[in-house]
Amino acid sequence: MGTAEPLSQAGYAEAVKAPGRKRKNKGETNLAGYLFISPWLLGFFLLTLWPIAQSFYLSFTDYSLLEAPVWTGTSNYANIFSNDATFTKSLSVTFVFVLISVPLKLFFSLMVAIALSRNIRGMNLYRTAIYFPSLIGGSIAVAALWRNMFGLDGYVNQVLAWFGIQGVGWITNPDTSLGTLILLNTWQFGSTMVIFLAGLKQIPQELYESASVDGAGRFRKFVRITLPMLSPVMFFNLVLGVIGSFQTFTSAFIITKGGPINSTYVYALFLYDKAFKHYQMGYASALAWILLGIVAALTVLNFLASRYWVFYESDGGKAK
Amino acid sequence: MRKKRSSVLALTGLTLLLAATACSNSGGGNGNGNGNDGGSGNVAGANEGGETKAADPITLGMMWWGTDERHEATKNALALYAKQNAGVAFKPEFMAWDAYWQKLPTLAASKTIPDVLQMDAAYIQEYVARGQLEDLSDIDLSGIVDPNVVENLKIGGKLYGIPLSQNAQGIAFNKAELEQYGIALPQKNWTYDEYFQWARDARAKLPEGKYPIGDSTDWGGYNMYQTSMGKDPVMADGGKKFTLDKDLFMTYYKTYEEFRKAKIVPPAEKGAAFLENDPQADPMASGVVMTRGATTGSVSALEQLMPGKVGVVNMPTGPSGGGWAQSTIFLSVSANSKHKDEAKRFLRWFITDKEAGKTLGLTRGIPINPDIYKDLEPTLAEKDKLGKEIYDLSVEKALPFYSAAAGFSEWVDTYNKEMQAVTYGQQSIEDAYDKINKMGTELAAKAGS
Numbered sequence: 001m002g003t004a005e006p007l008s009q010a011g012y013a014e015a016v017k018a019p020g021r022k023r024k025n026k027g028e029t030n031l032a033g034y035l036f037i038s039p040w041l042l043g044f045f046l047l048t049l050w051p052i053a054q055s056f057y058l059s060f061t062d063y064s065l066l067e068a069p070v071w072t073g074t075s076n077y078a079n080i081f082s083n084d085a086t087f088t089k090s091l092s093v094t095f096v097f098v099l100i101s102v103p104l105k106l107f108f109s110l111m112v113a114i115a116l117s118r119n120i121r122g123m124n125l126y127r128t129a130i131y132f133p134s135l136i137g138g139s140i141a142v143a144a145l146w147r148n149m150f151g152l153d154g155y156v157n158q159v160l161a162w163f164g165i166q167g168v169g170w171i172t173n174p175d176t177s178l179g180t181l182i183l184l185n186t187w188q189f190g191s192t193m194v195i196f197l198a199g200l201k202q203i204p205q206e207l208y209e210s211a212s213v214d215g216a217g218r219f220r221k222f223v224r225i226t227l228p229m230l231s232p233v234m235f236f237n238l239v240l241g242v243i244g245s246f247q248t249f250t251s252a253f254i255i256t257k258g259g260p261i262n263s264t265y266v267y268a269l270f271l272y273d274k275a276f277k278h279y280q281m282g283y284a285s286a287l288a289w290i291l292l293g294i295v296a297a298l299t300v301l302n303f304l305a306s307r308y309w310v311f312y313e314s315d316g317g318k319a320k
Numbered sequence: 321m322r323k324k325r326s327s328v329l330a331l332t333g334l335t336l337l338l339a340a341t342a343c344s345n346s347g348g349g350n351g352n353g354n355g356n357d358g359g360s361g362n363v364a365g366a367n368e369g370g371e372t373k374a375a376d377p378i379t380l381g382m383m384w385w386g387t388d389e390r391h392e393a394t395k396n397a398l399a400l401y402a403k404q405n406a407g408v409a410f411k412p413e414f415m416a417w418d419a420y421w422q423k424l425p426t427l428a429a430s431k432t433i434p435d436v437l438q439m440d441a442a443y444i445q446e447y448v449a450r451g452q453l454e455d456l457s458d459i460d461l462s463g464i465v466d467p468n469v470v471e472n473l474k475i476g477g478k479l480y481g482i483p484l485s486q487n488a489q490g491i492a493f494n495k496a497e498l499e500q501y502g503i504a505l506p507q508k509n510w511t512y513d514e515y516f517q518w519a520r521d522a523r524a525k526l527p528e529g530k531y532p533i534g535d536s537t538d539w540g541g542y543n544m545y546q547t548s549m550g551k552d553p554v555m556a557d558g559g560k561k562f563t564l565d566k567d568l569f570m571t572y573y574k575t576y577e578e579f580r581k582a583k584i585v586p587p588a589e590k591g592a593a594f595l596e597n598d599p600q601a602d603p604m605a606s607g608v609v610m611t612r613g614a615t616t617g618s619v620s621a622l623e624q625l626m627p628g629k630v631g632v633v634n635m636p637t638g639p640s641g642g643g644w645a646q647s648t649i650f651l652s653v654s655a656n657s658k659h660k661d662e663a664k665r666f667l668r669w670f671i672t673d674k675e676a677g678k679t680l681g682l683t684r685g686i687p688i689n690p691d692i693y694k695d696l697e698p699t700l701a702e703k704d705k706l707g708k709e710i711y712d713l714s715v716e717k718a719l720p721f722y723s724a725a726a727g728f729s730e731w732v733d734t735y736n737k738e739m740q741a742v743t744y745g746q747q748s749i750e751d752a753y754d755k756i757n758k759m760g761t762e763l764a765a766k767a768g769s
Contacts, residue, residue: 065425065426065428065429066425066428066429066446066447066450066452067450147593151593152589152590152593168589169589169590169592169593171592171593172588172589172590172591172592172593173589174744174746259592259737259740260588260589260592260740260744261737261740261741261744261746262737273733276422276425277422277729277730277733278729278730278733279425279729280730
């Protein structure tokens with residue numbers, strides 16, 4: 001603050017004296033600034049914004065990659081909503097995935113974060129070990145591991161057999177296949193957990209101390225102090241989790257290929273197949289925009305709901 | 321990094337220049353057989369424009385799919401060609417089947433398909449229809465490829481792919497275990513009825529956990545049945561004609577339904593976990609199923625997983641025949657290539673040069689050129705002999721190779737998924753038929769309009 005003051009005063013004085021010159025000066029500074037970020041801007045406009053705009057246009061066309069796109073108006077959208085059973089199926093698979101995996105992941109990562117927030121010798125080692133699965137999450141190796149674990153003759157069934165339980169082919173059984181993917185997703189709680197951990201460290205110890213003085217037990221402290229103080233972090237993780245889960249792709253693509261019988265045919269995989277397997281780029285673009293709409297609507301909903309359960313310390317600790 | 325690359329490039333250029341001038345000296349002298357065209361071209365170039373012209377080497381892009389064995393052999397063949405033809409360098413790109421067909425459409429859209437590319441019978445029609453491939457009719461193949469074969473491969477009277485090999489579809493069986501359990505080995509030209517009966521008989525002799533044959537959910541298996549019974553293929557006339565014979569469909573899948581109940585085919589849960597050519601998950605190499613489909617080009621991979629145990633037989637037949645035996649793998653030239661003549665010269669060399677033939681071996685199946693195959697025959701390994709055996713067994717009764725028509729890729733997926741729902745007991749055969757038939761009929765109507 002102290003250093004910025006004289007500068008801005010000088011600038012102000014100058015502006016009063018010679019308004020024309022000031023504008024020019026400001027223009028120059030802006031230009032230099034834009035030049036400095038121009039590599040990023042170019043990348044953003046050419047490689048991000050342009051393709052996004054292009055995909056919006058393509059969503060109103062029939063485009064097979066090999067031939068020029070043909071304008072078809074809203075027929076892609078009409079077809080998706082009126083007579084595409086796979087769309088409905090993949091959307092419902094995705095909703096089930098999001099509804100189960102997001103809360104599960106939040107719960108587990110919070111529990112682990114609490115366990116890891118204590119001061120024990122060698123804690124860094126534990127943290128690293130527990131974060132590790134998130135690093136190798138989408139790899140082929142994990143897919144192979146999952147197949148071996150949850151296959152018909154996999155480790156899981158071998159363990160079950162010790163207790164006399166006849167296992168099923170977890171991955172190849174349509175009733176359980178989505179469950180294995182949810183489990184895999186939950187296992188990769190690393191980044192969520194780290195954010196929770198940071199959030200926990202931010203909670204002032206005085207709150208706990210004074211609560212202890214007042215005779216509050218562990219559970220009460222958790223519900224009354226930890227959870228409310230952590231709610232902004234929880235909210236952040238929830239929003240990111242919902243967005244991420246809607247786009248889940250890798251595990252379904254590598255491990256189950258959407259099967260058996262579409263039981264793990266998540267929305268992103270459906271979209272990918274339409275685009276890069278059946279070369280219906282227009283249709284796939286329309287699907288992508290619908291996904292964007294759904295995710296945006298849910299995020300808005302999340303923000304609206306957050307008024308009732310997220311507490312910001314800066315607002316005096318009150319939910320709006 | 322960039323600086324380093326450009327200096328490497330300059331160095332490569334210099335090397336090529338030296339190589340070019342060196343070769344043109346000797347090339348003028350011996351001038352025998354292959355590489356003469358390229359060699360003499362360089363002599364002319366060196367004489368007219370001096371060093372600058374010879375320093376302009378042509379780089380041919382080439383892309384193919386396949387196994388590591390094929391990658392190595394092909395790279396060696398390319399090196400051989402570059403050695404024989406100074407001034408030609410290659411930029412090879414190679415990958416597995418899935419990745420290849422994912423990448424090619426994007427290259428086609430951006431008009432950057434490499435000069436030379438490998439093509440498959442399942443896709444060539446689509447790429448020809450979209451004007452991506454160069455007409456190769458002017459390449460002289462007399463004495464190299466049977467004129468009938470060439471004629472059969474023409475699309476609209478023009479040749480768009482040079483056939484590389486003979487391929488055929490058959491059935492591989494676990495000879496060792498069938499003998500162990502006292503089950504009669506399948507015989508050449510068996511009929512579908514005999515095939516089904518063989519499976520029933522084998523069930524009685526096999527221990528629990530082992531199955532005579534695999535289940536059937538993909539359209540190709542049924543299409544073979546329908547055509548062998550004398551009906552039209554499911555898709556004909558570029559997808560404009562769609563035929564799914566309900567009686568045959570019901571008979572075929574009712575049989576498999578009976579087989580699932582009788583444990584003649586593995587349960588759906590087990591079947592879904594199979595992964596061909598995976599040492600542990602291959603249906604046959606894992607010892608679970610006694611038979612599986614195999615082609616001339618692919619059976620060697622299975623043989624390597626279970627050496628000495630594999631026997632082969634042709635596909636079951638019907639009144640009209642059964643299976644197929646023909647070229648399914650080609651080399652094509654991109655319609656956007658800047659070096660079409662050089663690419664065509666290379667294509668011809670690829671199937672005529674004896675050295676190349678030796679280098680490539682059977683990595684793309686039985687070489688189409690009889691002279692080259694004759695040279696290779698005495699040195700064939702056991703795994704390669706099986707491929708030849710499938711071809712020889714299949715030729716007599718072979719029907720054409722039917723590929724999915726352009727625009728039917730989603731129907732192919734749907735077929736598989738609907739039939740999968742049947743194998744899991746979630747849907748009746750009749751319902752599956754209705755859905756598959758409806759979608760196919762609609763697509764055909766769209767293709768015809």
